[in-house]
Amino acid sequence: MTGALAIAAVVLASASGLPGLALWRRPVLGQRLSAGVLCLAAALGIAAAIPVLAGATPFVLHLPWHQPNASLSLRLDPLSAIFLVPVLLVPALGSIYGLAYFPQEGLGARAVRLQLWYGLVTGSMALVLLSDNALLFLFAWEVMAICGFFLVLADPDRKDAQRAAWVYLVAAHVGTFAIFAFFSIVGSARGTFDFSGWQHLGSTGAAASWLWALALVGFGLKAGLVPLHFWLPGAHAAAPSHVSALMSGVLLKTGVYGMLRATGFFESPPASWGVALLVLGGASGVLGVAFALAQHDLKRLLAYHSVENIGIITMGAGLAVLGRARGEPALVLLGFGGAALHVVNHALFKSLLFLGAGSVQRAARTRDIERLGGLSRAMPWTAGLFLVGAAAISGLPPLNGFVSEWLVVMGSLRALELPAGDRASFAVLVVPALALVGALAAACFAKVHGTVFLGHPRTDEAAAAHESPRFMLVPMGVLAAACVAIGALPALFLPALARGAASWSGLPLSDLAAPAAAASASAGLVSGLAVLLVALVASLAFLRRRVGAGAAAGETWSCGYGYPTARMEYTGSSFAQILNQGFRRVLFPRVRFQPPRGPFPTSARFSTEPREAVLDLTILPGIRGYVAAASRVRGLLAGRVHFYALLVLATLVFILAWRLLWW
Amino acid sequence: MILRALFQIGILLLLPPLLLGVVTRVKAIVAGRRGPPLLQGYYDLARLLRKGSVYSRTTTWVFRAGPVVGLAAVATAGTMLPAAGQPAIFSFAGDFVLFAYLLALARFATALAALDTGSAFEGMGAAREVSFASMAEPALFLCLVVLARATGSLSLSGMLGPGLATAWSGAAPALLLSAIALFVVALAENSRIPVDDPGTHLELTMIHEVMVLDHSGPDLAFILYGASIKFFLFGALLVRLVLDPRVQGIWGAEAAFVGGLVGFAVLVGLVESFMARLRLTRVPQMLVGASVLSVFALVLLLR
Amino acid sequence: MILLIILVSFVLGASAFAWPDNRTRPRLLLVGAAIHLAGVVSLWIHPEGPVLSGYLFLDAAGKVVLSTSSVLFVASAIYAQGYLRRRDDRDNRIFVGGLLVLLSAMTTVGVAQHLGVLWVAVELTTLATAPLIYFNHNARSLEAAWKYLLVSSLGIALALLGTFFLALSGAGPGGPKSLLLDDLIRAGPELSRPWVRTAFVFLLVGYGTKMGLAPLHSWKPDAYGEAPGLLGALMAGGITNFAFLSVVRVFQVTRAAGEGAFASDALLALGLLSMALAAVFMAGQRDFKRMLAYSSVEHMGILAVALGLGGTAVGGAFYHVVNNGLSKGVLFLAAGNIHRAYGSKRTDEVRGAIRRLPVSGPLFLAGFLAVTGTPPFSPFWSEFIILNGAFSTGRWVVGAFFLLFLAVIFIGMGATVLHVVQGDDRGTPARPGFGDGWLTAGPPLVLLLLVLALGLWLPRALQGLFAAAAHLVTGA
């Protein structure tokens, strides 16, 4: 039954673009049907995942497939199920959002194409999670990557979209090669390509570490770990917003899933792998948010926050690996639980934020936050829902982001209980790293929300903005509600996380029960305090209405200046300036500064443009250098037929000399 | 039991404005003035609560929610902090994370309220507040981790509880280092000199004060009250860390706690009197320095 | 049946020269293609034993290549109807006749079990192709034809010498004194090893030139760049595959004689060199047809690597022969359409092909994805098998370089392809009347669907065929 539901979800989701294509002439109906099919697929898939998360036996299916080494093997275990829920939920909500945001009625073929890829990417993501065969996994993985390419290219004439899509495609394809190698090596060592035959891989020795590093690179590239994140900001910014929500919210998570799955194959991963994950995660967390702070483009900024959150997730995963290396169930539970819950949470609030960004972009026709402002008057719902997402991603209680970060922190504190002298106890440094990341994220989202929604509109477009239609608001509302629900009742989700941790680590569930119960008790108090906080806010708000002597309206106090204009507002760049200054060694911003000169300066300007340190400063110059070198090599073959003949002669002589002289 | 809980809530809600009064009085005495009465803070609050308020036409509900959420968050955080010689009202493993994040929530709400006015000055204040806070945050957490390591407990009540006495005998250098770091963090978080000057009248140099320029009447009262509670919280943290383990007795602990808090206020007042405000660009150095100190403390323990 | 196929194509080719009407002559291609396909299908259903005292026999390896080429030829023949109708101005006598003779010669290569016959047939393919390259009758195509002819003839002459060496190796007392594959393989260790080794070098260089392995590939970009799209498809997807088959035949003998290790090393070296060369020459390539030529060099390299790796990779090689043949068909036919619609094949003049050619543009893109081993297209599978062959035999370095080159090639090729298909086609040279038509856009579309279908579901019969073909080579 579970299996049938899961398979139906994959098939329906993959085919969900077809109604839009079939009902070409009735665009409204067609698109609604498409969205409906996708929502149905999501409902079925989630219905399949929930029993597994609640303790039902995992669903396993093994069918032959007429390709060498491949089989249509599916498995829905708790690890897959945890990922499956957001992977289906977010696209389904996105498709509803798309009804108004990317209407087939107005956009015609572009929307139809988008829906086809959108459905297919959802189906292939679900298939990635369900695959129990390496080749089926790779197959779904690459289809997913290709779909992503076409999704980013939804507006094929835009240069930035072309570039971003291309960079994305290259990153996805090259990353796949690392996975290719990983699967190939493991598969040929094990003689089977079914994951079920890949358990208990030996993990000692340098060879195992190199092997694992292959998986780390391949999946880390998809997940966007620093320094492999370079493709991500461009792609997520260029895509339409519900696509960005899908890519940033859930597509990245397939990388996390792969990383977890691959690590899970190994018998007992050494502590060094955990440390590697912690370091990479910490770097991603801090640098991701540092890059984000410097951005002016709302969606690029959000994309960099995905790097940050992937960092948090990776830190959790690192703790879990450390826990397995040291045989500490509490570390495994809290690390894995934090990572997995953050996967879900990030999917929720990041999608919410991207949908909000899309709403803003649609209303004000720009993504540049310096050209926005004061939108909360015109679009109160969008502003309010965006604020929920902003608070959640900053890890503020009582929302869901806090809960998962809290679990990761709790996990790393468990490292303190390791015996004295165990270097693994330095994993506790995750705590300050997370604190820094959380505080920086809060700073960044204060900047974003303040600059975009609060204050005065900075341009006429921003002033003329209007609220988005209901089809766009309802999905955001659902996501916000989910953020609140998880934040309020974290204890509810711990059993499922414990099952996931058990299925990932191979530890018996009973070993994980004790730490899970402890965490659950604490989480209950977190809920209690959340209630207290809400109650306090409510009663203080009530009190606030009762005291005081009326209210008057006036101008903003500008230290005595009577005519403040929007141009005098603090900009987002100014807001982040102090922190950007602190991170200037990794940001490499391009600064254009024309200082005021003379006693009566006429014009002065100052602008900074953030650059992508890895892509713009490392990879692209490298590629340009390679192309230049390649064309120099090509120049050597000037097209002369003598030279062609000489090559033949030389090859003959060389091969003859190579072996014949040595017999 | 109930009595103690009441005492805790009472001390949390009633004591804070007094502490700020102590600081002001100390500064006045050092400067050779008489200064306002110790209870001036309470008078101010009472007066502000009766007044009307002016709202900029630019602002929205975010502006009005700021003080409410800020105060509620700080007060909620207070329930997790153990007052004198006893555990807090709410205590669980990892509560200090919630404690710190609730303070962050208060900051976030205040910063957004400031940005809601659209004023350049308040934006500037908000920017400085969140920037410096994000530099102080790792130091705060590191101090708490040091405590956790030293006492083997993961809740604030446990960290600052009976285990601390043995910890002082075993790991005094580390605890001392982290106490210093925590004091720096307390100064920064509460916008005291040398990070910020609460008494200044030049908006360009202000941090916290400039952020709340537009708040008036009861809103301002909420903010001031919240700020004083926050000051109290950091003071209580330090007092428990340094003083508490050495004091026994039924009510002796309470007396010592209150006395310690007053001492903390005096210390802050003295610092404010004898130090100049740092240039803004020097502030990050100080905060990073605090983090480095506490990392050092942690390494001492992990070694 | 084998003889019938060869003869019918040849006779049709000969009659094309005599056919008077320029407009109806291309239909001979359809007839030839249909008969050929029917013949191949009947050989699938009723396998035929050796004919002409064992000189001709369709074994598994030959069947793989021949079937692929038959399908490709049908597609090309249909495409030719549309293509030649638009090139009404030009006498297509030589073109049609040459194509049919080429088909006949290719078929002979596929079924030859005698290395002499094999050599004669390969020579014939060269001779039949050279005039076809010159179809456009301009200086550039002439230059390409000359280079093709000269370099190929050089290779062919070396191959002849190699064939003699091989014959000599078995000429000793008790030797087979024969060039029949079976005799040579059976004699195996009794062959004179130094002669076999020398023969292998000459034959590898000779047939390698025909395959276009680096650095023997030099004729390829010129010839593919100037030849009409459908000839490019037949060369890249047909002739080169048959050349590979010839190398396979030689390898079979060499291996039987106990020189397999040396032969494998040489194949690996040339194969990886071909991939590396493609990686260098595709970067920043501004001519999309030349780019396809380098892609062909790359894929011949992949085949050589697979053959050199041995073991399971050889089965992958035969799978890849099919995939390469079909996807090269897609790419060259689509590229031909784009070339004609713009009158240019330079990327600085061609962009926005998706807009101007709503079928061929996307096909070019899809063909690129297919040929670079992206699922759901079938080359993904064969490349994975070959890679797997590298890793499972512990050839880490080969596997690593294989992946590295694939990655660089993907980037280089993709940049060019995307430049061609994306963007705004306004302001680019236009040739009205050269849009997508059923006859020119349909065949590559069908080929792509075949590649897709194979990627989703590989029929058991084909799987068995690849295994049988690999068995011929590896004996396991």
Place this chain on the structure above:
Amino acid sequence: MRSWTDMAFILVVVLDLFVLASSRLGAAIRAVALQGALLSLLALLLASSGHNMGHVLLVAGGALAIKAILIPWLMFRAIREMAIRREMEPLVGYVPSMILGGVGVVLAFAFSRGLPLPTPEMHPFLVPTALATVWTGLLLVVSRRKAVTQVLGFLVLENGVFVFGLLLTGFMPVMVEAGVLLDLLAAVFVMGIVMFQINREFSSLDTDAMSSLKD
């Protein structure tokens, strides 16, 4: 008898060197024609009792007709019509070409000792002569600019292959000789056609004019 054969082989090698050194096209073509005639003679000389005389005659006659008469005649016609007399500035000069050719001859004689002949009754000069001639042909193709000279080089190359083929006439006459003759005939024939086209298109047979196709 044996010394005649020796002489013929040596003459073939000397002609190789002569073609390499010759700047005059006419002389080179004549040399190649003479080489063809010598090959035809060698086919007869090497025939032993085991050979099928019919095949031997066919091979010898074919070689004489094609290599010594038909192709040289075609080449002469070509250079007459295109009015070319000499190879201008070869890529590799005449002296270096000769030296390279000499090195090739030495290597070929040294090298072929290592290749044991499966049929010991064969003449010891055969293999080195064949290799040296092949080498000469390759050198000519690589180092000469004119299309005609390249074709000439190709002819010399084929002559070398033919010499080698004489080894095999004993046991597989039909296939091999047919191969040689077919190849030569067809290749040179097609090349000749292309050559005329080149002359028409580029008004020269200088292949340097043909280097517009490059990356």
